[in-house]
Amino acid sequence: MTSPAISRYPIPKLDDLADDIRARMLEVQEKAGFIPNVFLALAHRPDEFRAFFAYHDALMLRDGGLTKAEREMIVVAVAGANDCLYCFIAHGAILRVYAKNPLIADQVGVNYRKADITPRQRAMLAFALKVAERSGEIDEEDYATLRSHGFDDEDIWDIGNISAFFCLSNRMANMIGLRPNDEFFLLSRVPRQK
Amino acid sequence: MTSPAISRYPIPKLDDLADDIRARMLEVQEKAGFIPNVFLALAHRPDEFRAFFAYHDALMLRDGGLTKAEREMIVVAVAGANDCLYCFIAHGAILRVYAKNPLIADQVGVNYRKADITPRQRAMLAFALKVAERSGEIDEEDYATLRSHGFDDEDIWDIGNISAFFCLSNRMANMIGLRPNDEFFLLSRVPRQK
Amino acid sequence: MTSPAISRYPIPKLDDLADDIRARMLEVQEKAGFIPNVFLALAHRPDEFRAFFAYHDALMLRDGGLTKAEREMIVVAVAGANDCLYCFIAHGAILRVYAKNPLIADQVGVNYRKADITPRQRAMLAFALKVAERSGEIDEEDYATLRSHGFDDEDIWDIGNISAFFCLSNRMANMIGLRPNDEFFLLSRVPRQK
Amino acid sequence: MTSPAISRYPIPKLDDLADDIRARMLEVQEKAGFIPNVFLALAHRPDEFRAFFAYHDALMLRDGGLTKAEREMIVVAVAGANDCLYCFIAHGAILRVYAKNPLIADQVGVNYRKADITPRQRAMLAFALKVAERSGEIDEEDYATLRSHGFDDEDIWDIGNISAFFCLSNRMANMIGLRPNDEFFLLSRVPRQK
Amino acid sequence: MTSPAISRYPIPKLDDLADDIRARMLEVQEKAGFIPNVFLALAHRPDEFRAFFAYHDALMLRDGGLTKAEREMIVVAVAGANDCLYCFIAHGAILRVYAKNPLIADQVGVNYRKADITPRQRAMLAFALKVAERSGEIDEEDYATLRSHGFDDEDIWDIGNISAFFCLSNRMANMIGLRPNDEFFLLSRVPRQK
């Protein structure tokens, strides 16, 4: 019995990869226990792989006013809006890990208005979804609303650019039929013991 | 510390409930280990409670060409389309139980086109979503497509009516701010041992 | 020459019906002069028939802050939004009867913003349509708006649940191709003499 | 007690009107028994009045492959799509007159797919609504479909231009809050005796 | 090599045209240096041609509170919303001429929120687009907003009717496949010398 395909495109063998790309995969495997399929699938195009993850790291690892969990909330909410199974599941898992909260990812992905989050986080996600769905209508009022919740302009850039980057990512995942690793579905579902 | 509210409306005490309603709750508690919040919240209106669950049972427990898992697939896909957190999570759990598959509920809820289901099931969900989103456009061609997948007219009624009933249910849950029990999020996430 | 079909599904004969279902039909026939097709068509599934009308009666006959005409306004506006010919026509007729107003049903069904109704009724219909079309976005502000028009929380439940129930009903009618009785089109078109 | 306003704009007095405009009104009053409000409201701008009715007559009175009833079907279906109460009601009445059918107007306005019309008429209305709602996507296939139903290119022009003209008319009526005369609601509701 | 067709319908020869129609064409040719294709294509139906341009002139040449450039802004913004290449290009050229601004037409056509226009003009275009896209929702608040920007009710009629008229025009152009004259694309692209 064969496993379901993880992409419509061929997956390169680890041995055939450029050193930097293989190194990145082994590093994430070391940390997570498995290689997320997005690495395997995007390695089909090494230059795009490098740019994609450089962009990802610039946004997601950057110091700033948003916590890691908040960045992942944006990703999961945008994935829900874009019907992207891969990012909903994979970043849902990461969000559960960062937030130490087994409920938050599904709440944010299905309907953030019902999630156990702060009003500030709700404003953040409302803006992220406006960037995802109606960016042509963004205006000064949107900035004013976010500032009234304590976000500064660099935070707003982060919120908007994370949303925009995952609009790219969701579309690629949907186009190539990227399948989430089974591991992501269960990851961090049990609340941490205190 | 107080728990988050499970509804915008008051939750009656078990002792204050009519006997038939309390009995139904105790029965589901016996089986599931907890009382799903939909029972507690809808008991605010006893007559509507009775009609709601009578309708539910008529559709979900009826013999026919759809498996229990397939009926729950319809519920979860429709909940995704209607941004209904309660049904997405609660019926997602039930779907995992019936299908003995820890991945299927999220797949179907986020984007059924990417789910590990049969072409027949994909046709079933496409029709369920047409009933949910554009029922005014249903015509003979939709029936012909479903028949070509082996559904008979009674199956089609079931598919459509389950979708329609949960369009009611999703709207009520969204309107009253119905919160899924925490238990549902984790239920049946681990694959059954063989 | 044959009459057009009233449903895509078989219509049971009155003699073959369970006593309670036949009794209900005869009762409405007594009152209206004819049996509305929704009774005939839903009798194809007796258990669903019973649950459907139990739900209907719980909502439409309940005492509360909404008049009977206001309840029917909700039904007609929602039917318009869902492109449901049966409910638009049948409940349009009932609305004309209750409101003693031959214009109101078409006004509300085509565009309630142009109807001869009060600002309070306009707020009621705006909420009913939000439940019908974007229930995932309902929030505390919607409740506050309705309260400012004098609705209490039980009224709000009624408005929302009537809308939700007819979202079910409209989808079923569209799915089975339910045809309005010819009688409904003309009913109560002439203003009552004073 | 005052009557509800028929327009957001002033209605000129008949005596103040230019002769040709007053003559047109008297002519229609002679025929219909009352002056439809669209004449009174548009007379606020005499030059636009003249152009509007010249356009209307060029389309609706022209000889060609469409019957008068079919032209009015297009108007009513488009009015439904544009939520235009005035044209739905006023042209619904005219459609009932031409078609000698008391049911057809509501059927076509609410959901033409459920109407008692021919497949050829259904194709005609599908095209009219594409012109109304997604004209940028019209292509050769649309023409081929209509030709397969026996329409020639001049008929297609008529269908499309009637739809386009009433897209103008519906928007004006909605903008000025044009109110249908009460008479239109009841007109020709009773089937003609044979 | 043949030129691409300018319409799906036959273009009459100038010699075959009625005198008034040919005169109108020669007049515009005299002024613009070429005959815009809309004249040639609509001449296929002389009566509609006359009504169309009578309506156009009544709206676009009328004295009132809107400048000629502002009227053309409405046309271009509406053409963008309706995906109408002909009006976007042809009226974009006319807008550049009237506004003496080589940038304004593309700005307004693609996204008027980013255009170099005044807040008053932004409010004007927001209303014009509401007439084009959701006229059934227009209410007193829209009028109040426009009045707060200094528009009187006659200006509002103009804004709305220009939008409505070009909703007709865009649909006809899309339906017949009307091709913009090549000349329009370049017209007035270079800023006037001072």
Next chain:
Amino acid sequence: MTSPAISRYPIPKLDDLADDIRARMLEVQEKAGFIPNVFLALAHRPDEFRAFFAYHDALMLRDGGLTKAEREMIVVAVAGANDCLYCFIAHGAILRVYAKNPLIADQVGVNYRKADITPRQRAMLAFALKVAERSGEIDEEDYATLRSHGFDDEDIWDIGNISAFFCLSNRMANMIGLRPNDEFFLLSRVPRQK
């Protein structure tokens, strides 16, 4: 008199930029005669700048089955769908240059169905817009359609990824209010002499 802002965010001075970023800007200035504003605005975040242009170059400079003009057609059509003024104008200019055709950019940006392009290019743009607007619905049929037009799977990846990348880019430009350089509006408007 000051120029309009080119971004909601501060523009770094050339002297303050990292060497590689300044070098890239000077290179494009050398070639184009001016520095496109996207370089100036994105330099606010050097790491994101580098990743953005690395991604851009990987997609737009890659060898493959799409011509440079075809790649720019995708960009312009997607910018139109996303209401992104910057990319519509800037890449419209680049498209005119590559295609040696002064009409093509506006045609493709406003409505590619009316553009002077091949059926193969029309299929390419239809897929690019599906990636931009409904990527969750992409399936094997879309691949089959493109293959029937002679595209291989690497071409399809290119089409989809260019669309996805500019969905990111359009959202960023809209969010920061990125203003196209005036030069772009006029560039290559006059047909090349033969």
